[in-house]
Amino acid sequence: MTKAEKISKEIDLLDSQYYINRELSWLEFNRRVLHEALDNRTPLLERLKFTAIFSSNLDEYFMVRVAILKEQAKEQPNQRTADGRTIEQQLLAIYQLLDPMVIEQHRHFEQVLRPAMVSQGIHLINYIDTSPEQRHYLQELFTKQIFPVLTPLAVDPSHPFPLMANLSLNLAVLVEAPHTGEEKFARVKVPNILPRFIALRQELNIENGKINHWTGVAVEQVIAHNLAALFPGMTIKECHLFRLTRDADLELAEQEADDLLLAIQQELRKRNLGGSVVRLEIQASMPQSMRQMLITEMGLVESDVYEIEGLLNLKDLMSFMALPLPELKDPSWTPVIPPRLRHFYQQNKLTNLHDEDKSIFSVIQQKDLLVHHPYESFSSSVEQFIIQAARDPHVLAIKMTLYRTSGDSEIVSSLIAAAENGKQVAVLVELKARFDEENNINWANKLEKSGVHVVYGLVGLKTHTKIVLVVRQEGEEIRRYVHVGTGNYNPKTAKLYTDVGILSCREDLGADLTDLFNYLTGYSYQESYRKLLVSPVNMRDRIIALIEREIQHCHNGHKGQIIAKMNSLVDSRIIATLYKASQAGVQIDLIVRGVCCLRPGVIKVSENIRVISIIGRFLEHSRIFQYHNNGQTEVYIGSADWMPRNLDRRVEAVIPVEDTSIRQNLQKILEIMLTDNRQAWEMQSDGSYIQRRPHQDEPEHSSQNILMEMTQKSLSNK
Incomplete structure (x- = not known):
């Protein structure tokens, strides 16, 4: 028995200490997305785009991942994940990790990006800062186009708490009856049929004699400052914005469904209003009494609430990418014909x-x-x-x-x-x-x-x-x-x-x-295919066999090497096999954009494994797998990540690349990505990531820029 085999037998490679929590790893991925918004090397409008993507990603994360956890907490509260956490421990850890990130996102937008927008002639102003002429225009717009589509909903014994749509933006309004002094609560939905940011006319878009590129106001502020029209005879005491997120994961009893199409159509009707609320975003100014009422009515706990300073729903910042300002965006790219x-x-x-x-x-x-x-x-x-x-x-x-x-x-x-x-x-x-x-x-x-x-x-x-x-x-x-x-x-x-x-x-x-x-x-x-790796038929076994073949090459005194690029790495059995390969001396480079539950660099377990993640202007989505095979390199491409869902609950196909020149091209792509020092992040054994930076006198290598340059050069090749 070799030394590596002895070590492998002594260590339980499925022990929870060797695994990163999937949900927390995803949050670390979204932190890397947020960093693109924080990075001043990123053009301004692209920074707004990444701010929006961070928020959009979180919406889906809560609608699906957090919703699933909350459901599991009711049905299987003692269930533990590969990293040893209970459901409740995961939910608490999510809040503790995410809340500071959300605070950082909004602080950066308000204190850095918003002033930067102003410096470039893009003015997203607050309603209270508008000039008399601008305010008059907005009031007229409110009367003619906004007021007719608003519906205030009272909450009292004869008006139950209203059912609110998923991802809806709402105003919580407290009004007072002038004669009795009685305070009443009402909710006003900000209709999503209205543009989120209302642009002012050109003659109102002039500052110091110069026309700005864009000047406008958030629509909810226009509504909030004209609420008197909705509640005539009442005194508006206060109003505060809030937004809720519902469970949007479809629950299908496929085995019992006579018609899958009909069953999904029925579930879709429920998605917007039927799912339980899983997150509440509120303005930090909301008083405790109003906050508590919303928490109680929606069946939430404090850790479901996220206080926001400034604008809610920064996902809508994506609309600024439509501004005709190419100098504030990444250089345009037109795909070339192969x-x-x-x-x-x-x-x-x-x-x-x-x-x-x-x-x-x-x-x-x-x-x-x-x-x-x-x-x-x-x-x-x-x-x-x-x-x-x-x-x-x-x-x-x-x-x-x-x-x-x-x-x-x-x-x-x-x-x-x-x-x-x-x-x-x-x-x-x-x-x-x-x-x-x-x-x-x-x-x-x-x-x-x-x-x-x-x-x-x-x-x-x-x-x-x-x-x-x-x-x-x-x-x-x-x-x-x-x-x-x-x-x-x-x-x-x-x-x-x-x-x-x-x-x-x-x-x-x-x-x-x-x-x-x-x-x-x-x-x-x-059950058998000539070339294809197919899940859920043979893919998992074939992947493990390919890794074990590299292990055997090392045991025989030869080189063992694996380079694998994918979106996510979650599957415990494959991770344990990779650990086993690392112990045997196989050199493993993983390019994993999103979730990675493997811990690299752990002594006696994963010392030969490195993990990087690349976040750039393009979303890395390709899956490429390279095995050294004692010099007879094999490369595979396909649709499957190394996750239980892809290997067990999805139909996936991966094929071997048999053309030598194509295989070499794919190897070159992987090689370029492994040398990235601009958009690559190196994963640490604790699950955190450190962004690569060029060393002194070293040029910057952005893999995506390099691949664009190489593709452009191919235009001149005969």
């Missing part, structure tokens, strides 16, 4: 990528094609693949999965056209894609009406894999073309998320995807 496709289009003098006489299939026949978004264009590659398949008279069938797509997707329109043209079209629309359920239902209905075979996923499993299969008649033969990727078939997010995908006509991949689609649409349960 070199081989660009050469093909130029060779055929194809200026219109939708020319149906030219085919992308001839390019794929030559060799596999790697696409890397958003550096390379989604519309000229993956979208074109589907569009041309829909139009090509030689294409017999198209099958694909849709997890999330955009409302104006040309992909969906092409699938509809293909079905109307007599092709066999089968689409698995995942109705349980969280917060995209309604959008997916609409697309599913539209597809079904046009003759597309629509499948709604498997009972008990989400279909998260990103795959397309095209069956084409070529002479006497049938050839299958495939796309396997890491990102959704969504042209909008393809400009914001980093993802990779491979277009191929390899026979074994085509056969595997045929088997996988039969599993998704029929009663097949394929």
Whole structure:
């Protein structure tokens, strides 16, 4: 027995001390997002954007993760996580970690970003600071456009406490009857149909003879200062803003549902108003009596309440990204056409990528094609693949999965056209894609009406894999073309998320995807695949086997190395296997954007493991896995993170990269990311992160900037 094997036997690698709490790790991820807003190297409007993203992320975190914890606290209060915490301990730790972060976010906006906006001619002013002319304009606007849509709701014995919508912004108003002196409480909702920030007319947007880029006021302040119109004859004593967050996680008894589509539609109707309140945000000025009433009526405890100084709901700051001020944003980026496709289009003098006489299939026949978004264009590659398949008279069938797509997707329109043209079209629309359920239902209905075979996923499993299969008649033969990727078939997010995908006509991949689609649409349960790693069938076992192979190489005196890039690392069994690999001497570099429950750098456990997270202008979304394999390097890409949900409760697909040049390109991407010293954060063994900075005389390396530069240079390559 080797020394490493002896150490491994002595240490319980599943001991709670070796694991980071998932919920707290996510908060550390969101702290890194917030840092982009705090970092003065980030352009001003981008800082507002990251402030908004931080708030938007928190909304979803409370609607789903905290909501689940609160439900578990009722049903399984003694349940412990891999790091040994009870549910109540997690909820308390969330508040203790998050409350200071929220305070920091709002303080930074009020004290740093808001003055910086003013210096750039962007004036978000308080109502009380408006000039008489500006105030007159806002009062007229209130009377004509705001007042008619407001509905004050009284709270008294004959008017029960009103049911309030999820994420709604509200004014808690205390009024006094002038004759009796009796005080009454009322709630006024700030309608979300109104713009959050009301811009003033150009003639009111002048300061010291100079026209500002933008001047405006938050709509809730306009309402608050004109409340007398809503309560005539009453004295307005005080008003304070608050916002609530509800449990928005759908609860589906899939096994009992006769119609999954109908069941989800019914649950969606409940989401906005039916879920229990899980968070209350209030202005810090709210008096204790009013605060206590809201806590009591909503069934909350003190740790569910977050006091805010200044504006609530900073998510709406995202609207400032629409200002035409490119100098205050990241340099614009236009994705380029992948070199081989660009050469093909130029060779055929194809200026219109939708020319149906030219085919992308001839390019794929030559060799596999790697696409890397958003550096390379989604519309000229993956979208074109589907569009041309829909139009090509030689294409017999198209099958694909849709997890999330955009409302104006040309992909969906092409699938509809293909079905109307007599092709066999089968689409698995995942109705349980969280917060995209309604959008997916609409697309599913539209597809079904046009003759597309629509499948709604498997009972008990989400279909998260990103795959397309095209069956084409070529002479006497049938050839299958495939796309396997890491990102959704969504042209909008393809400009914001980093993802990779491979277009191929390899026979074994085509056969595997045929088997996988039969599993998704029929009663097949394929247990073995030629190339694919498929969850929940064989993926977990194959991942563990690949890690253990590196361990064996080390035991045999050879080099062991793993580089893996993903969104999240949570699965305890895989983490324990990685610890075992580290003990054996395997060098492990993990690029994990979000949650990481593994502790790197622990003596005798994970000394050979390093973890970095990259947060930049693009959201890192690709999953790439590299195994040294004693010099015979293997690289895999796919849709799955190393989480229990991806390995056990979702249908996922990961493929080996067999083309040598593509494998080298993916290895280069990983190498560039590992040397990032601008947007990379190094994880510490306690779960905290330290941002990398260039050493003295060392140039700054932003992996995303480097990849943009490399892609741009490819334009000049012959």
